[in-house]
Amino acid sequence: AIRMTQSPSSLSASTGDRVTITCRASQGISSYLAWYQQKPGKAPKLLIYAASTLQSGVPSRFSGSGSGTDFTLTISCLQSEDFATYYCQQYYSYPPSFGQGTKVEIK
Amino acid sequence: QITLKESGPTLVKPTQTLTLTCTFSGFSLSTSGVGVGWIRQPPGKALEWLALIYWDDDKRYSPSLKSRLTITKDTSKNQVVLTMTNMDPVDTATYYCAQSRDYGDSYFDYWGQGTLVTVSS
Numbered sequence: 001a002i003r004m005t006q007s008p009s010s011l012s013a014s015t016g017d018r019v020t021i022t023c024r025a026s027q028g029i030s031s032y033l034a035w036y037q038q039k040p041g042k043a044p045k046l047l048i049y050a051a052s053t054l055q056s057g058v059p060s061r062f063s064g065s066g067s068g069t070d071f072t073l074t075i076s077c078l079q080s081e082d083f084a085t086y087y088c089q090q091y092y093s094y095p096p097s098f099g100q101g102t103k104v105e106i107k
Numbered sequence: 108q109i110t111l112k113e114s115g116p117t118l119v120k121p122t123q124t125l126t127l128t129c130t131f132s133g134f135s136l137s138t139s140g141v142g143v144g145w146i147r148q149p150p151g152k153a154l155e156w157l158a159l160i161y162w163d164d165d166k167r168y169s170p171s172l173k174s175r176l177t178i179t180k181d182t183s184k185n186q187v188v189l190t191m192t193n194m195d196p197v198d199t200a201t202y203y204c205a206q207s208r209d210y211g212d213s214y215f216d217y218w219g220q221g222t223l224v225t226v227s228s
């Protein structure tokens with residue numbers, strides 16, 4: 001099974017900051033990577049798929065990059081509604097697997 | 108508009124079998140490429156992929172839980188059912204169902220609200 005490792009596990013940031021979250025796969029997954037945002041008590045929401053394709057309706061301040069084993073999610077200008085936990089997921093091979101999450105907190 | 112909703116017991120006893128139903132609307136599980144999966148999340152922990160069933164009845168399971176899981180679909184009722192046998196307190200989690208729109212691209216576009224299942228005697 002492919003292991004997904006996110007870093008950092010948590011971070012503190014202020015509104016307006018640029019935030020970058022990293023996801024590393026234990027083996028190459030091409031661009032078969034998705035990013036989700038989850039707020040407390042809510043279901044995850046798809047932000048990005050195919051490593052860099054923005055899901056319809058997701059603000060353009062979110063972007064994704066990477067291929068192979070190393071990926072990043074960037075929020076260019078953090079808004080108050082972006083404080084949440086973010087998960088990466090590989091779907092290159094079964095079973096699909098998620099990272100452990102990165103919690104973005106208010107500084 | 109695509110919606111999914113999970114239903115089932117909120118409390119099960121250890122060793123019992125859990126049956127969860129995902130009722131969806133806005134898409135058909137007879138459409139080529141479409142799948143519905145189950146993902147769970149223990150309180151305060153990360154997401155864990157469990158199982159997925161495709162439009163053609165292809166079924167995929169988490170290897171670590173495969174012996175305990177069964178996923179089925181009823182296309183006419185727009186439902187997917189997950190059963191998990193021999194429940195244990197470590198299975199306490201919020202269980203989500205979600206739609207995967209394309210075979211081979213098994214990320215999840217739409218999610219249900221989730222249902223919290225507690226395993227306790």
